[in-house]
Structures are given as C-alpha cells and as structure tokens.
Amino acid sequence: MTDQNETQDANPVTTRRGVRSFVLRQGRMTEGQKKAFERNWAKYGLSRDNGMIDPREVFGRDNMLNLEIGFGMGKSLADMAEAAPEQDFIGVEVHLPGVGALLKEVEARGLENVRVYSIDANDVIDLCLPDACLDRVMVFFPDPWHKKKHHKRRLIQLEFIQRIRHKLRVGGVLHLATDWENYAEHMLEVMDASEGFANTREEGGYSPKPEERPMTKFEKRGENLGHGVWDLLFYRTN
Structure with missing residues (x-):
C-alpha cells in the first residue's frame, strides 16, 4: 500500500499567500477512492516538485x-x-x-x-x-462566493485571467460556466475588460452550451428546477 504522503507535494495545497478562492473541505475519501488513488497516483498524478513540465513528454x-x-x-x-x-x-x-x-x-x-x-x-x-502550451482552459461552476463581502474571493478576476492568458496559445479558448447569474455577470464584465481576449460570439455576451461540455447531475437538477446556466467562451488574440 502506498503512503499518500509519499505521492503528493509536501504542501499538497498551495505555496501562495493571500486571498484564497476555495475553502479546503477535504472530508474523507471512500475506501474505493482511496484504493484508486493508491493504485493510480504514481501513473496519472503530477506534482509541483516536477517543476515546469513538457506536455509532450508527459x-x-x-x-x-x-x-x-x-x-x-x-x-x-x-x-x-x-x-x-x-x-x-x-x-x-x-x-x-x-x-x-x-x-x-x-x-x-x-x-x-x-x-x-x-x-x-x-x-x-x-x-x-509553460507559456502557450494550452489549447483550452475550462473553469466550470467555480465557487460563486455569493455574498457581496466575499466577491473578492471569486476565482475569476482580471489578474487571474491574465495569467491564464499567457498559458494559452494564441487562438486558444477559455471556457467559463456558472449557474449563478450574478457571477455570470461578473465573469462577463471581467472577460470584456481583459486584454488579449475576444468573445467567440461576434455579438458578444453568453454562448450556447457547447456539445463538448458534459451536463452534470447537479446542472440537470437545476435545469429541471428552472435555474439558468451561463457559458462564456473567449479566445486569446495576442
């Protein structure tokens, strides 16, 4: 049996300081999840200790x-x-x-x-x-931090988007999705103001759900209850 601490980074979460966009709610892995982790992490897991990767080698x-x-x-x-x-x-x-x-x-x-x-x-x-290595970045249903006093914790911010931009190749797509209308409005405002990005829709605004984005059980349940879902697709222009 593999020791979980031997398969991950010494600090498994982050080296960063400041405002986090997530709350670490680890919970307990089920026995099946734990065994799958132990069997497969060495093959499929990547570590911060690997440093800058070459995707072609990976x-x-x-x-x-x-x-x-x-x-x-x-x-x-x-x-x-x-x-x-x-x-x-x-x-x-x-x-x-x-x-x-x-x-x-x-x-x-x-x-x-x-x-x-x-x-x-x-x-x-x-x-x-490495820079310009990605063809698509997807952020689906991030924590909305719906209380106004917590909006600063939202992942989608101008600074974060610019860092994503440099990892996308020119023409690469950033695909965001949320089921919180207020967060959707925030995302659209951020993306419209982000240097080096353009909306894939010439008329601007939100995009229809692309076929390649699977619908989750959570999303389907929300749809049945009449909840909206908003997709945004922007591509890197330079």
Missing part, C-alpha cells in the same frame, strides 16, 4: 491540450477525455475525494489521456505549465 505525443481547473468529482472530465481520445487533459482539484473519484473513473474506463494535479491551480499556472 503524454508522449503533441496533441490538443486541455486544462480543467476545479474538476469536482471528476466525472465530467472523464466524460470529455473518453469522448476525445485524440486530445489530452490535465485536471486540477484540491479536494482529495474528488481526485480519488477521478482516478477511479480513469482506471475503470482505461483512459490514457488524463493527468491530475492535487494542488492550488495558481501554483499549477505559475510553477508547472
């Missing part, structure tokens, strides 16, 4: 590269990777039950095009990914 090929920040329990990421075996996917999630759940899906489906970080996405962006 995946053994030079294909379209996707990054999902905050993949939750990982089913949607596994669905996307299974539907597009010709593409490669890196997932980032700080909550260990979600990491274990994704590794369980990866193992069960025999996916070879997925790699996982279990650290703060800011560290992945700043310390692990």
Whole structure:
C-alpha cells in the first residue's frame, strides 16, 4: 500500500499567500477512492516538485491540450477525455475525494489521456505549465462566493485571467460556466475588460452550451428546477 504522503507535494495545497478562492473541505475519501488513488497516483498524478513540465513528454505525443481547473468529482472530465481520445487533459482539484473519484473513473474506463494535479491551480499556472502550451482552459461552476463581502474571493478576476492568458496559445479558448447569474455577470464584465481576449460570439455576451461540455447531475437538477446556466467562451488574440 502506498503512503499518500509519499505521492503528493509536501504542501499538497498551495505555496501562495493571500486571498484564497476555495475553502479546503477535504472530508474523507471512500475506501474505493482511496484504493484508486493508491493504485493510480504514481501513473496519472503530477506534482509541483516536477517543476515546469513538457506536455509532450508527459503524454508522449503533441496533441490538443486541455486544462480543467476545479474538476469536482471528476466525472465530467472523464466524460470529455473518453469522448476525445485524440486530445489530452490535465485536471486540477484540491479536494482529495474528488481526485480519488477521478482516478477511479480513469482506471475503470482505461483512459490514457488524463493527468491530475492535487494542488492550488495558481501554483499549477505559475510553477508547472509553460507559456502557450494550452489549447483550452475550462473553469466550470467555480465557487460563486455569493455574498457581496466575499466577491473578492471569486476565482475569476482580471489578474487571474491574465495569467491564464499567457498559458494559452494564441487562438486558444477559455471556457467559463456558472449557474449563478450574478457571477455570470461578473465573469462577463471581467472577460470584456481583459486584454488579449475576444468573445467567440461576434455579438458578444453568453454562448450556447457547447456539445463538448458534459451536463452534470447537479446542472440537470437545476435545469429541471428552472435555474439558468451561463457559458462564456473567449479566445486569446495576442
């Protein structure tokens, strides 16, 4: 049995200081998630200790590269990777039950095009990914921090978007989605003000849900209750 502490960074969450966009609600992994983690982390896990990676070496090929920040329990990421075996996917999630759940899906489906970080996405962006290496970045349903006094904790801010921009190739797409209308308005305001990005919709505004974004159970339940979902797709222009 592998010692979990030997498979991850000494500080598994972040090296950054300041306002966090997440609350660390680790909880306990189920036995199945724990065993999937122990069996698969050495193969699919990436560490801050690896430093700046070369995706071609990580995946053994030079294909379209996707990054999902905050993949939750990982089913949607596994669905996307299974539907597009010709593409490669890196997932980032700080909550260990979600990491274990994704590794369980990866193992069960025999996916070879997925790699996982279990650290703060800011560290992945700043310390692990070379510039212009990504074709698509996805941030689906991040914590809305719906109270006005907590809006500063929202992940989608001008400074964060500019750091993402440098990791996207020119023409690469940033895809955001939320089911909180106020956060959707905030996201659109940030993206419209972000240097080096343009809306994929010539008329501006929100985009229809792309077919390649899987619908989660949570999203479907919300849709049945009449809740809205807003997608934004912007591409890097320079």
